[in-house]
Amino acid sequence: MAEGGAEVSYAALQTAAFPYPEADLAAADSQLYAVWLTDDPARASLNRTKLVFSKYDGSAWSAPQAVCDDGTADFHPSLVMFSDGWAAVAWENGDRVLPDTAGFEEVKQNLEICAALYDPAAGAWLPPHRFTTNNYLDRNPKISGFDRNHLLVLWTANPNNHVTGNAANPNSMYASYLSERSGYDTNWAPPQMFWSVGYPVLKYDALYMPRQESGMINGLMASLDMDGDTSTTADREIWRVHHYDNQFGFYWDSPNRRTYDSVPDENPQFYIGPEGLSYYMWLKDNQIVKIRAWYGDLYGAVHTFDEYNSNLTGFRVVKSPGGRVAVGWAEASEYGSDLWTIFYDPATAAWGEPQQLTHDSAVEKFPVFAFFGDDRLVSLYDRKEMSQLQAARTTPGGRAALAYTPSYGPTGLYALTYAVRTDIALLPGSLTIDPENPAPGQECLLSVTAVNNGNTAANNVPVAFYQGDPAAGGILIGQVVITGLMRPGDSQTVTLLWTVPAEVTGTVTIYALLDPAAAVAGDDTSNNRLELARVKPDLRAAWLASRSLTAGLLSLTGRVENPGVTAAGPFQVQIRKDRPDGELLYQQDFDGLAAKAIGEFNYRWESGGVAADWLYLLVDTGGAVDELNEGNNTYILKLNAYQKGDVNRDWKVNIADAIRAEAMFLGIYAPDPGLADMNGDGLVDLVDVKLLLERCASWLETQ
Known part of the structure; x- marks a missing residue:
């Protein structure tokens, strides 16, 4: 299925999917691969999560194929791919087929770390390499590398089977390289434990790039919970561990704590900047911040949010071949949850404001992102339709009422493709004049708001105001330049003083035109013009x-x-x-x-x-x-403001009016059909008295 507008399209990869797909995306140039967990109903209940793979060719996704269909459960895949089409994936793989009676401890002991290579010529995954064979927990592998012969896999082990680890049950961080520098250029090196961690290890990322070229150094960035209590967040701090690959050797450095504060520091992630330097980002309280990897402690804010939001701890950062960067996440919205992103424009070195990618009633969550080429951002995510069920109920006071409860449909795995675009615009309805309807010869203030709906920045953009249509000989009133950058998501209001010509005798239409010379390359100019008619009569x-x-x-x-x-x-x-x-x-x-x-x-x-x-x-x-x-x-x-039934004109309809209407029927008073004729037949009779009595009964109930 595909649907959407010019900028965004959607495709359902699976409509009744496993609700926790743990998907990952990897891209190289105009190639894009995906892996995720699917449910295999042919397997026993504790073994049904199967790792599958799909390719995107720019218009459609290939049918999912298993990475290693060995009948055991798979979890937490991490994917990397290269420009020659080769790819590598690391994941948690069950050591054996588990019976339905297996408990959680047995499930933890059963998880081992595996990696496999994808051969694009054969269109198949090679047999996996198993890094661990033990009876304790191995979890959360991360894979990185710059070609199929230079790869790094990191993971966390806990010999005591503790899920997060703590001082009494320390974690062990392991690594294995595939590299001629490690002495293993055709096979994986034996796992090396490089860090014993006496804190819960929350999230981490790995980087393995060429030997310190352009400032790149290999290693690990991790978020640790420093008090061992994962229910609190202020004590979460960032740590790093260098791995050196230089003339002095091939070795791990000592762990180094990078943050010391009382706010959450979470979800560190590496990315390579447009200039080829390595950076990492993380969530620092209510900010997404970035820093040059390994160098110094000064960081810059990508964006500051109103407050800390746990949804942001799942953000992902990705880069296009041309250096465009996107930070994406899922966040609660008016409908439930939608996808958001912040773009970095390499041409102007500017980060934008948050921009919403989805606007629907479905709940979107667990997104991952990648660029397909330079101009398309792709996301895989869970999507669940939400509706409201209506049910009748009775309140404690006995009144009938309607109750609404949310209802959720099955989970689907969806792919979103967003076309990166240039689109500066004038905000609809923002063109105003103060005073609202100036007279001929009167000075007034013209105002309009420009917005950047696109994903690229624009610099020093002019706004021109015209008396009359500029395409039909309209007179230029004046021009205002929006000084500096309009970043993605930015808005700015400009104003201009104008005196209405004294000779005007009728309506004047004011036009505002953004970028009148069409100097912003690639801009969608259809929304760059607004008009407003004023100097009008007003009957x-x-x-x-x-x-x-x-x-x-x-x-x-x-x-x-x-x-x-x-x-x-x-x-x-x-x-x-x-x-x-x-x-x-x-x-x-x-x-x-x-x-x-x-x-x-x-x-x-x-x-x-x-x-x-x-x-x-x-x-x-x-x-x-x-x-x-x-x-x-x-x-x-x-x-006559008296309501029907107010026969005695005392501004109320009560029993006194029914008595007077009956007296009219009996001839005691002259009939007054205007107020006493309740059924509109032109008479005042017993039917009207009965209707009035019923009206009085309703009135008494409200007193």
Whole structure:
């Protein structure tokens, strides 16, 4: 399935998927591979998570194929690929097929670390290499490398089978290289323990690149929980361990703590910057920050959020071949959860603001990201449809009510493809004039807001204002330059003083045009123009009054005003009964109305003595006048404010009115059909008395 707009499309890889796919993506140039966990119902219950692989060719994903279909459970894959199409994946692989009766301890002991290479010519995965064969927990492998002959796999082991590790149950960090520098250029080196960690190891990342070229050094960045209590966050700190590959040898350095503060430091990740230098990012409280890997302690903020958000601890950072960087994550939204991203534009060295990728009622979570080429960002994620179930219920007070509860459909594994674009625009509805409707010769302030909806920055962009359409000879009023960069997601409001020409006699249309010379390359110019018509008349239905002349004959006087700044042309005035489209009582044509002028009219209406009526004074019913505000073209007059049933005219409907209506029926009082005729048959009889009594019963219940 594929759907979406010009910038974003969606494809369902699996519609009834395993709800925790632990997907990973890897890209090289215009190639993209994916791995994830799927559910194999043919296996026994504790062995059903199977690692599968798929390729994206720019338009479709290949059918999933197993990486190693050995019948055992797979978890936590980590994927890397190279420009020649080769790839490598490391994952947790079950040591044996587990029976349904196996407990959690046995499951932990059963996990071993494996890695396999993908041969693009054969279109198949080579037999896996197993790094561990033991009876304790091995978990969370990370793989990195720069070709199929230079690879690093890191993982965490705990000989006491403790899930997170602590001082009493320390973790052991292991590494294995495939490299001629390690002495193992055709096979993996034996695992080497390089760090004993007496703290819970939360998240970490590995980097293995060429030998310190362009400032790249290999190693590990990790987030540790320093008090051993994973329910608290302020004590989470960043650590690093260098691995040297230089003229002095091939070895691991001592671990080094990088943060000392009382805020959460979480989820460190490496990436290679556009200049070829290595960096890492992490979440520091409410900021995503970055620092040059291995060098110094000064960091810069990619973005500062309003507050710390645990959703951000799952962010991922990826880079395109041309140096564009994206930081993506899933976050709670008005619908439940959506995908967000921040883009880095290498051409201007500018980070943008957060931009929302999905806007739907489904819940999106567990996203991973990669670039397909330079101009397409791809994400794999869980997607679950959400709807509201409606059910009737009774409140404790006995009232009927409706209750709404969320309902979730099956989980699907989806791929989103987002086309990176250049798109500066004028925000719809942002063009304004102050005062709202200036008069000829009056000074006013023009204002409009420019936004960057795209993913590239724009520099020193001008905004031009015109009197009249610039494409049809409009007069340039002036131009304002948005100084500096408009980063992705930015907005900026510009203003310009203008005096309306004194010779103007009618409506003036103001145009705002962003980047009038179309200097921003690749920009979508369809949203760079706004217009606003002002210097207008403004017809208003001022009032409608009535005066009784004789029984059943009313004199109606109405007033129309033009508080606008220019004259209004011919228009029509109507009076209608009960509704704006009700019975037409009166109609008059006006030749026009000068600015600030008023017009009045009078009409004698034979009302027939009705007790209550709504009369509507309607101005410019045909819409002939182009005016400032058509919301003031109606005035409503209520004749006789007594409601039906208020027979004694005391502003209430109660038992006294029913008694008086009965007296009218008996001839004690003269009938008053206007207020006592409840069924509208023109009479006051026992039916009306009965209806009034029912109305009184409702009134009594509210007292």
